[in-house]
Amino acid sequence: MLNLIWLLLLTSGIIVAAANGNIEIVTEAALGAAKGAVEVCFDLIGIMALWLGIMKIAEKGGLVKSLARLMRPLMVKLFPSVPPEHPAMGAIILNLSANMLGLGNAATPFGMKAMQELQELNSQSDEASEAMCTFLALNTSCITLIPATIIGVRLSCESANPTEIVGPCIFATAIAMIIAVSLDYWFRSKSRWGRHQ
Amino acid sequence: MLLCILTLVSKWAIPLLLLIIPIYGYLKKVPVYESFVEGAEEGFTTAVKIIPFLVGMMVAISVFRASGAMDYLTQFLSPLTYQIGAPSEVLPLAIMRPMSGSGVLGLATELMRVYGPDSFIGRLASVMQGTTDTTFFVLTVYFGAVGIKKYRYSIVTGLTADITGFFAAVYICNLLFR
Numbered sequence: 353m354l355n356l357i358w359l360l361l362l363t364s365g366i367i368v369a370a371a372n373g374n375i376e377i378v379t380e381a382a383l384g385a386a387k388g389a390v391e392v393c394f395d396l397i398g399i400m401a402l403w404l405g406i407m408k409i410a411e412k413g414g415l416v417k418s419l420a421r422l423m424r425p426l427m428v429k430l431f432p433s434v435p436p437e438h439p440a441m442g443a444i445i446l447n448l449s450a451n452m453l454g455l456g457n458a459a460t461p462f463g464m465k466a467m468q469e470l471q472e473l474n475s476q477s478d479e480a481s482e483a484m485c486t487f488l489a490l491n492t493s494c495i496t497l498i499p500a501t502i503i504g505v506r507l508s509c510e511s512a513n514p515t516e517i518v519g520p521c522i523f524a525t526a527i528a529m530i531i532a533v534s535l536d537y538w539f540r541s542k543s544r545w546g547r548h549q
Numbered sequence: 550m551l552l553c554i555l556t557l558v559s560k561w562a563i564p565l566l567l568l569i570i571p572i573y574g575y576l577k578k579v580p581v582y583e584s585f586v587e588g589a590e591e592g593f594t595t596a597v598k599i600i601p602f603l604v605g606m607m608v609a610i611s612v613f614r615a616s617g618a619m620d621y622l623t624q625f626l627s628p629l630t631y632q633i634g635a636p637s638e639v640l641p642l643a644i645m646r647p648m649s650g651s652g653v654l655g656l657a658t659e660l661m662r663v664y665g666p667d668s669f670i671g672r673l674a675s676v677m678q679g680t681t682d683t684t685f686f687v688l689t690v691y692f693g694a695v696g697i698k699k700y701r702y703s704i705v706t707g708l709t710a711d712i713t714g715f716f717a718a719v720y721i722c723n724l725l726f727r
Binding site for chain 2: 361364367368374381386390392393403406407410415453455463478479484485491493494498512515516521523532
């Protein structure tokens with residue numbers, strides 16, 4: 353699936369550029385993006401270090417565990433394959449909470465930490481586990497209660513009511529989230545793709 | 550009123566987390582600084598690990614976008630989206646949303662500058678921006694961090710969520726803002 357998407361993006365881009373007689377753009381875009389990707393990772397290093405450092409304090413103080421205990425009834429249903437006391441649960445909750453608050457730069461480190469914890473439970477090491485798929489379904493469709501960035505853009509464009517979009521956003525994400533979680537559940541329990549040979 | 554609360558929360562959330570967690574840890578007799586450094590070290594290695602994954606994905610997306618292939622896709626799909634009440638102006642936003650976070654924010658800002666933030670297009674663009682996620686980026690980064698190469702059905706789930714979010718945004722905006 354991913355192999356095909358990746359190949360399609362790349363080849364269709366090159367073919368279109370060639371057909372338009374603008375093949376130089378491919379070289380420029382490819383080299384620029386390769387450089388840009390490393391820059392993104394470098395920016396991430398500091399943010400990752402900061403939030404994972406803070407998280408380690410919360411973990412050792414028992415804060416992450418109490419949070420996980422609080423959400424346990426829901427988490428056990430969503431992640432049946434993860435033991436309820438596993439540290440992955442705490443990291444998942446932190447990631448989703450940061451997402452909801454619109455704290456994008458804190459969400460990414462917590463999410464990666466959650467993936468690392470889930471990977472420890474994953475026996476096939478280069479293939480996604482069911483819990484990972486569920487986590488990413490939740491993560492990519494997660495409700496943002498405070499879409500701070502877009503409110504900022506609306507403010508700067510002198511909107512008469514910058515926050516009027518918050519309600520509709522919550523409605524639309526809630527629907528997307530329900531669909532994502534249901535689809536994930538279906539894949540996990542009903543489809544041959546989900547069940548592993 | 551709502552704006553006041555929202556700006557207050559987004560202004561205070563991070564400073565409060567940075568204040569409360571270390572104090573809490575200290576009260577629980579955690580060696581706070583040593584623990585911080587221990588956690589931070591993990592952050593460093595993880596960020597470096599995702600570089601190859603991100604290079605691969607960003608190069609493909611960038612070539613697709615810069616070559617004009619994305620514009621063709623938009624043109625191809627625009628008669629369809631017009632049927633459901635989405636102006637063709639917002640379509641690039643929907644197509645690019647799963648691929649590039651910063652690119653899409655630029656597009657949304659541009660639409661609001663041209664059509665005004667309180668126009669139908671401006672409002673729809675805002676809701677779409679707040680609804681869907683950069684699925685490809687998230688999958689690349691998260692799976693990359695643990696060296697997963699086979700994503701199984703998670704791409705389908707993520708993209709379905711994005712498409713659903715787009716339709717839901719169009720529906721609610723037509724209901725409220727038309």
